[in-house]
Amino acid sequence: MVSLIIVGVILFWGAFPLPWTTAFTPLSSTGSLTHREITQMAILRKTAEVCRDIATAEGQQFTLVIDNRLTVSAVRKACSSSVLSELRFYGAILGIYLSNAAIDAVFVLSAKHHVDNEAFREGRSLITQGVASVKFSMQQGSYICARVTLGGVCHTLQDFYSHSNWVEMGNTVPFRNLTRPDLPLNNLAGPDTQTCRNCIGQNCGENILPEILLQKKLTSGYFSLFFSTKPAGKCSHGGSSDRTSTREPVGGINKDEISSSHGSYHYRAADLAINATMELLEDIRLAAGNLAFLGLMGLSRTSLLAFVIDTTGSMSNDIEVAKRVSFNIIDSRRGTPNEPSEYILVPFNDPGFGPLIRTESTDIFKERIRSLSASSGGDFSEMCLSGLLLALAGAPPFSDIFVFTDAPAKDSELQNTIEAMIESTRSRVTFMLTKPFSSRRKRGVLESQRILSRAMSQPEVQLYRDLAHVSGGQAIEVTKSTLSQATTVITDGSTSAMATVLQVMRSPAKAENFSFVLDSSLSNVTLYITGVSPIFTLYSPTGVSQSGSETDGPLGSIQTVGNLWRVKLNSDVQTGDWSISINATSYYSIKVIGQSSVDFLFHFLEQSERGDLTPKDNRPLIGENSTLFLSVTGEDSVTLTDVFLAEVSGSDTVNGTITAVGGTDFLVYLQKIPEGAFVVQMKGLLSNSSSPDRFQRQSPTQFRGSRVAIKVQSNGIVEPGNPFSLSFTLATNAAGGNYTIQARTDRNFNVSVPGSLTLDEGGSAQGTLTLIAPSDTESGSDVTLTITAVDPGSTDSNYVTLRLAVMAEVTDFTRPVCQVVKIKADCPVVCSSASWELYANLTDGNGTGIAKVFINIGNGSLSTSQVMSENGTNVTVAFYNASCCSPEVQVVAVDEVGNVGTCFTSIKRISDNNTIAIPTTNTIFSRCYFVSVSMYLLLCNLIVFFVW
Template sequence: MVSLVVVAVFLLCGTLFQPPQVAAFKPLFQDGSLTHREITQMAILRKTAEVCRDIATAQGHDFTLPINNRLTPSAVQEACSASATSLSAVSSHGFYSAITQMFLSNAVVDQLFALSEAHHIDNEAFSEGRDLIIQGVAAVKASVQQESYISARNTLGALCHTLQDFYSHSNWVELGSTAPFSTLIKPERPLNNLAGPNTPTCKSCTGSNCRDNILPEILLQKKLTSGYFSVFSSTKPAGKCSHGGSLDRTSSREPTGGINKDDIRSDHGFLHHRAAEMAINATVEVLQDIRLATGDQAFLRLVGLSQTSVLAFVIDTTGSMHDDIEAAKNVSFSIIDSRRGTPEEPSEYILVPFNDPDFGPLTRTENADIFKERINSLSATGGGDLPEMCLSGLLLALAGASPSSDIFVFTDAAAKDLELRSTVQAMIERTRSTVTFLLTNPFLFRSRRDVSQSKSFTSKSMSLSDKQLYRDLAHVSGGQIIEVTKATLSQATAVITDASTSALVTVLQVVRSPVIAENISFVLDPSLSNVTVYITGESPVFTIYSPTGVSQSGSVEDGPLGSILTVGNLKRVKLNSDNQTGEWKISIDSTRSYSLKVIGQSSVNFLFNFVEQLEGGDFTPKNNRPFIGRNTALFVSVTGGDSVRVTDVLLVEASGLDVVNGTIKSLGATDFLVNIDRIPEWAFVVQLKGLLHDSTRSLHVRFQRQSPTQQQGSRVTITAQPNNTIEPGIPFNLNFTLATNATGSSYTIRARTDRSFNVSFPSSLDTGTDGSAQGIVTLTAPSDTESGTDVTLTIEAEDSESGDSNYVALQFTVMTKVTDFASPVCQIVSIKANCPVECSRASWELSANLTDGNGTGIAGVSLSRGNGSLSLSYVMSADGTNVTVASYNTSCCSQEVELVAVDRVGNVGTCFVSIKSPSTAISPNGSTTVSSNVSTTASSNGSSTVGPNGSTAVTPNGSYSVSFSMCVALVGLLVFFLCG
C-alpha cells in the first residue's frame, strides 16, 4: 500500500492529475506577463545574433539586424545566413527546434521539481541554487565538447530555470540592482551579504498592497533574501518574507503577503517586467560564458543554427552485404562531394555498423572526411545464424542523431533482437526521426557459413512477421520499406539523396492496410520546391492529377507532370517545377497494403509538443504518450514564416480516415495552443493547414504540412524525476511512478540504455487500489566513462493482458565531479605600441603569460576580439608551473584585443587590452614610457564588473599581474580600477 506521504507527493507532482502551478515565472503561457519560454528564447536570440554579428565583422561582412528583445528565429536565421556562407539560408526549423527543446526543458522543471527550494531559490536557498547552476554549466560545456548537443540543451534549459527564478523570487530587483548577480555563475566569488537565518526581512502587507513589505533596513543594508514557500505548512522562520500566492500557505502567517514577481498579478507584480528583463540579461551572461568556453561554431551548433541535414546510416556488415556496403559508400561519397562547401552540405554524419553478436560503435562527426574514412573501412565478413542485431544498431543511431533526422538501414536479414522493438518505437516517437529500411534479397537468407568466402545461400522466404516488423517501424517513423535486389539497390539510393537536403518537409503521408480504392488530395504552396511523391507497395495502380486537370499514369516514366523511377516495390515521382501551386489529387488502387508520401523543400514547417495543464492555467511539457480518451493540448510553432495563419490542426488516423479536430488559440505570430477534446485509440499523425502569403501574387494561398512520425495514446502513464547528470562508477537510483485509471493491473517493466550501461529494475509492478505503483531503476555508468558522455535511459511499462504500453525516455550526462572552479590567470608581460597617425603603416604587439595555478590546466587560448595574429608557446616557470605564452601582433588600425583562456573543465577567463593613442611601451623590466592611453582588463567571464574585493597586484619586477577576477588600467599614469 502506498503511504499517505507518497500519495500526497504523487498528487502534487504526478501524472494522472493536474500538478499544481509552482512558484516561479510561468512556464510557457501567461497573458500580459513574460514566461520562462519567452525569457529563454529572447536571451538565445540575442546572444546568437551577437555571435553572428561578431563572425560577420571578423569576415568583413555586414550585419544589419538590430539586436533587441523583438527578434524572431526567422529573422535571426536570415541575418546569420546572409552574413556567413557556412550557414544554411533555407530554413529556421532546426534553430527553432533547438530553442524549443531548451525552453521546454526549462518549463518542465516546474513539474519535476515542483517542491525543490534549490531549483527555485526559495527559502533563501542561494548556495544550493547556485550549486545547481554551476554544476549545470559545467555539464553543458562537457556535453558540447563531446558533441552531445541534445544533452547540452536539456541541461542548459533546466539550469536557466533556476537562474531566472532568482530574479523573481529574491529581492535583487528591489535592492535597486541594474545588472545581473554574476556571482550565481562564478563559484570563485563568495555569496556575501545574505540575510542571516534569524534576520527578519519583511513586514506584513497592508491588505493586498505589498509594495513596501520588505523591511527598510534590509534595503538599506543591501541584504539578499528570497521568499519562503510551502503548499503543506504555514511554518516559516520568524519575520521572513513569503513567496506569496494562493498556493503558498506561509503567506498567510505573519508577516503576510509575498515578494514574488512571477507575473504582473503577483504580490510584487509591479516589478515583474524589470525582473524578467534582468533574467534575460542573466541568461545572456551564462550563454556568453558557454560561448567563450566552447567557441563560436560549437555555440551555433548548440543553438541549432548550423544544423542542416544529417546523413545517418545503419549498415549490416555480415558476409552477404558487400554490394549493399558499396552502394552506401557510393551514395554517401556522391552526396559529400557534390555538396561540400555549399549550404546543402550535411552538418552531421552518423554511421552505426551491426553484425552478430556485435553492433556499433557509433560514429558521429561534422567532418565529412572522417565519415568517408569510417564507411570506407567497412567490410562484409562473418555472420553465423540468420538474423542479425539490426534493432541494436538502429537504437544506437536514434539515440545519437539529432531529433527529426532521416536514418537509413541497409540489411538483407531479419532482426535477431526482437525484444528491442518497443524501445525502438519509443525512441522513434520521442526523437521523431524517420527510418527507411533498404532490404536486399528479402526472400533469401544466408547459411551459417561466411558467405563472403563461400558465396552459398540457403533458400528460405523471409517470414511475414520479419518483414512486418521493419514495415511497422518504418510506418511509425514516417519512413519506407524498400525491397530491392542487390543489383538494383543503387537506383533506390535516390531516396537517400532526396532526404539528405535541408529544409525537408512532409506535405502528406498515408498508410493503407487494409486497402481501399481512394482519391487522395494534397495542397502544394509557392514556398515548396523539389516536390517528390513516393508510393511503396507491391501492386499499387495510380494516376496523378495536377490543379489544372492534367494527368499522368503511374506507368508513364516521363510525362507532363514529372518523371517516375520504379525500383522494386518503390515508385518515385519527381514532379516538374512548373505550376505546382494548388490542390493535387492521386487516384490509387491496390490489392495489398501501400504507403504514399509527399515531400518537398520549404522554409515553412511546424513543430508540436504535447503539454498538460497545471493548476493555475499554465502548461508544462508532457514527455510520453498522452492518455487515451482524455483531453490534452498541443503547443504548435510554425517555423520559417512570421505571417502564417493556421486554420486547422488535426489528429489524423495513421492508417484510416478518422480525424479529431483541435481548437486553436493564437499565442503570437507563429505560436499556437491547440486544445484536443480527446486522444483517440488509434495511432495518428498531426496535420496542420492554413494560409500562406504568396508575395508573387500578393494574396494568401492554402498550405498543409504533416508530422511524418505517428503518435499514439495509452491508458497508463509513467513519470520519473531525474537528475541531469550522473557520476561514473557510482550507482544512481531513479524513482518512477506508474499511474492508470484501472486498479489491480499487472505491468511488465523494461529499462534499457543506448550505451549498454548496467541497469537493474523490477521485472513487473502491480497497480494497487489507487491505480498507481512505484519502482526504482538503478543505473551505473562504467568508471572510465568520459565526462560529457550522454546516455539515454528508456523505461517502459506494458499491460500484460492488453498489450497497452507507455514509456519515459530520459537523457543523462555522465560527469566526473568538478572541483576546479578557478579561472586561469593572465600576466601581461609587455605591450609595445608605436602607432603613427596613419595606422596602416605600423603594428603593435602584446605578450602575456597564461597559467591555471593548481587547476586542471589551460586547454586552449583564442581571440574573441581582434583580427591580428596570435601565436602560442609553452614553457615551465621556476616553480614548476606550466605557462602558456601568448604573443599577439596586429595593425595599429585594430586597437583592441581580447584573449580567451579556457581550462580543461571549461572555466573561462578573458584578457582585454585597448590602445587609444599611438605610442606606448611596457617593458618586462619595469621601465614604462607612457605617451598614450592603454587599458588592460581581465575577468572570469569577459565582462568588466565590480568584483568583491577590488584588489590588484603588481609583481616585484614591475610587470603587471592581472588575474581574471581583477583589472588594471593605464591612463597616462597607472590608475587602478575595480572589475570582476
C-alpha cells in the first residue's frame, strides 16, 4: 500500500539489523517499545476517543475500554458495525508508522529530525510546519500525503523524550512548548553550558550534572556516526554507533531501549511519547473535525466506485452502460454498509484527459457522469494510460478502478510509470474492452466523413492484459452489446472487504491444477476465469465437482460473457481444501476472492545506515536477501505457518522464515528475490473458533525485483511558484551502462531531470531533479512524482514514487483567544427544569482570522455573529445555551491555517457524595487564552468556582 504513503524512502539494499540503534527502535525490539508501537498505541487510543465522542453525541453506547492494549480489530469494530475492511484502517496506521520509521533512513544524520545536538528550535520548526501541512492536506482530502507528513512529525516529537533530559528532570507530562511556536523555549542549555560528566564504566545513571537537573536546563545528547568531536562538556547520545560518546564526557543519555545508556527511563520516555503523540492528534482532530480525522485514519472509507472512461465517438453505448451500472450501485446500496463512500471519475479522449473528479456526494457524481457524452476522438488511439494515471494517484490505496475503452493506448510509453503506481498503491485495475463500431469520427471532420476503424491488435490488447494482471485486475473483452452482462465484476469490486485467496495467470496456457483454502470468515466467494476457450472443473473439499459448462450446478452458478467466466459459489460454501483444473488454447487467468475482514499488508524492509530495519519504497534487489514486515488484519491473534514468494509464470517459490513481533505483526526473512514477477502468499490458522481454522491469502498485485536502486532525500513540501529540487542516487549491483531516467507527475507540473545517468559495474551516480508547482496551486494540494530508471537493454527498471505536499509557507502560529463575557446559570437540583447560558468573544488578533467555531463537548446549541471591536479587530461573538443537565462545554475555534483554540467551562462542582450543578447568576469576566485542554480545564474551573 504503503509505498505512496512514504515520501521518498528509497534506500540501498540490506536486510538484517546491526546490534545498535539511535532512536526508539523503528519497527521491532525485544522488550522495548518501538516507534511503531508508540505511534499505533496513540492512534488507536485517539481514534477510539473520537468514535466514543461520536457515539455519545448520537446517544449510543460505547463500551470499549480505551488503554494501551487496544487492537486495530477492536477499535474498528467499536467504530463501525459494518463489514468495513480493516485493510484501509490498518493500512493508514501502517503508512503513518512506516513513514515514521523512514526518518531513521532518509534523515539519518539530521540532528533536527531526531532532536539531537540540542536542536530544539529546529526540531520544533519541523513539527509545527509539518502539522500545518497535515491540516492543509486534510482540507483538500489528500489523506495519503497527510499520513506521510504526520509519520515524520511523530518521529521527531517522540525522539525528544528519548534523546533529551526531559524525563530525567522529573517531568510527568509532555513538553507542550515543543509543539507550540507561540510559546517560548526557555531554559535551554546554552552552547557553552556543560551538561554531563563521565559515566562510571557502564553505569550512566548519574552522568547528567546535578545543577542541570536542579536548574531544569533542557539538553539533548550529541550524535555522530563518523566524528567524535562535540562541544566541551556536552552529553552524548550514547551507544556503539555514536562516535561522540567516546569523547569526554563519555557515555550517553538516550532511552531508546531498556539496554540503552539511560534505559531505566525507557518506559517513562515511551509513555510520555505516547501522550505527546495523542495531544498532537487531538490538535489535528479539532482542526479538521471528527469525520476528517476518521478519513485520515482510513475509517471513513468503505467501498469506492472509480471509473476511467473513454469519451470518443464510438463509446456512446459504453458510457450509457457505465451510467446505468453506477446509478444502480448507488441507489441499491444507499443507506447500507456497502454504499460507496467515495466516487472517482476520470474521462479521457484524444488529445485530452481528465480532470479527475473525486467526491463523497452521490449527487455530484451522478451529475458528472450524467454529463458525459461521446464525441470526436482524433485518430484510433486514445490517452487511456494518462487518465488511468490520474485515477491511480487520486484514489486511496487498495482501490478497484474500472477502465472503459474500445481503443489502444496512444500513451503506451507510460507503462513503466503505471506499473510503478500500481505496485505503490496496490490498487486493482480492470479493463472493460469492447470492440469498436465500424467507424470513428475524426476531430474537425464532418460526421459524414468516416474512416474504417480496425480492431485492436494483439500487442495493443496485451498491454491492457499485462497491466490488469500486474494489478490483480482483469482484462474483460466483450462486444458492445454484451458489455452490460460483464458489469457484475464492477458490482463485486465495489463491495468492501474483498480479500484475494488465489490469483494465477498462464500465458501461454498449459493444463494445470490449482488448490486453495476457503475459511469460515469468507462470504460471497467468487471465481473469475478469463481466457480463450478455457476448460475447467471445480472441486469442493468433499469431492463434489462442477464443470465450466454447467450454468447452475451443485457448487454454484456460472455466468459467461466474452472472455469472462464468473463462478458464484453457493452461500453455504464449505471450508477446507478446494481445487480447480484448467486449460485453454492461448492464455487464462484465475482469481478467487471473498468478502472477509481477514487480509494482510506487507512492506519490504532494508537496513538503514543507523542499522535499523526501515521501509524500502521500491523494488527489492534481485538475488539479495530481503525482509518483509507483514501485518494480518481482522483478527486479534493469528498463527502464520507459511509466507512465501510465488513466481507468477512458474511454480518456484521462495519460503520465508517467520518471526512474530507483537499482535498480528510479523517479520519474514527471505533468502533471495526471484528473477521474474512474483506474488506474496501466506497461510495460517485463525483463532476465532473453538478449533483452529486454516486460511490462505495472496497479494493481488504482482511485484518484481530489480538490479538497480534509487535513493532520494526530500522534505516533501513544495512551495507554489518556487523551484523544488531534490537529489537522487542511482546504484546497481549488475553491469553498468547508460540508464534512461524519466520523471512524471500526475498534475503535469514542470519537471526537469537528466535524461540518462551512466553507471560503472556495481557503481552509482548522482542526479538532480527540479519541479515547479504553478504559483496558483492551492495549499494542501498534493502531487505524485514518479521517477523511473531503465537499464541499457530495457529489460530491467526501478522507480520511486513520492507524494509531495504543496503548501505556501505558514507564518501564523498564534492560536485564537477567548474572552468569556458572561455566564448566566440558575440551576436547581432538578437539572432538567432549567438551562444556562454562556457569552464569549473569540478573536484571532493579527492572525489569519477565525474560520470556524463549534462545540466539542456539550449538548447545547451554539450561535455566532460577527462584530467589529473599537480597535478595529474582527470579533466572533459566541452564544451557548444548554440544559443544566449538561453543565460542561468546550468551545473550539479554528483559524484559517488550522491553529486550534479550545475553551472549557463548567458550572458543576464535585461534592463528597455526588456531582451537583452550581447555581449562579454572576457575570464572569476573564481573558482565557487557548492553551492545552487539560490546563484550560483547570484554569476555567478555577475562575468559575472562585467568582461563585
